[in-house]
Amino acid sequence: MTRSPKADGKGRKLSNFLCFAVYSANLAFGRAYKPILDAVGLTYTQYIAMVALAEADDLTVSALGEKLFLESNTLTPILKKLEQSGYISRARDPADERQVRVSLTKPGRRLLEKDLGGLLVEACGLGDEFPVVQKSVVRLRDNLLRNTKDKQDGT
Amino acid sequence: MTRSPKADGKGRKLSNFLCFAVYSANLAFGRAYKPILDAVGLTYTQYIAMVALAEADDLTVSALGEKLFLESNTLTPILKKLEQSGYISRARDPADERQVRVSLTKPGRRLLEKDLGGLLVEACGLGDEFPVVQKSVVRLRDNLLRNTKDKQDGT
DNA sequence: TCCGATTAAATCGGACCCGATTTAATAATT
């Protein structure tokens, strides 16, 4: 045990922190995407939301939030902006007026066909490791979320 | 070639996006740290800034920003809060009044000795892979930043 | 049926992140 950055007395350096690696890699992705997304008037989060919608359309805000690990407090303003931009549509579900259904519009779908994300695969510089790293980070995320869910009920 | 998420026609799913893996893992880290950091009145970014200062004290805002991949526009308000909390000190450098020197205080140093980050290593659930993933993500970040730096000068 | 839960979005305030600008101090040029 004790695989902590410090482990044996010393070494508690920023460069050993996995959380910082992820934090700074996320900043780096945002900066790498910026020039590409600026050209089409999207932010990073807005783009990710659209990719999520490309898989499964006509989602409620909650359902979309589950895919994105976000809630309505964060999502609502983002979706409103995407609606203003004309890339998505928002409408109350007639069967349950509490819910708002979100879908890509034609222009939104057209934009995604350009595969803006693919432009950056090379910039990651991971070569064949790309899918390996991707899966490791997903596993990390899922472990963190699972081990964080208020575990005060030891079922 | 073509190691893009789409690659062979289809598969452009959110779950294949490395950027989304990193984005959501970063959210997960923030949530995992929250209860731990709430207890000492720090935010995630404030904590990371303190870890950076633990390695090399008496840094200027720019120098600290280089370690954190942030600039004064983001850092200044964070440092002001850390100063108010009593964990760091800020002072103009007498030799060059343009610069502000930042250092950990005694209470700040004491707080870091608790190794709050170490509490989460287990929650990552990566076992022996921990340092491997850590290094991969760092490499990813560095590649992205290098390949993004306005490369319009093909030296 | 009616009224108290429950549920889904939206709203609000505080804290990052960033591009762009401003302020103040130092360096460089003439």
Next chain:
DNA sequence: AATTATTAAATCGGGTCCGATTTAATCGGA
């Protein structure tokens, strides 16, 4: 030495993130 250029922080506005609350619609038990 005085003016200009450069540099370091700070400021500002827009766009996330998030905990907490509010609003509105639906559900459920008496």
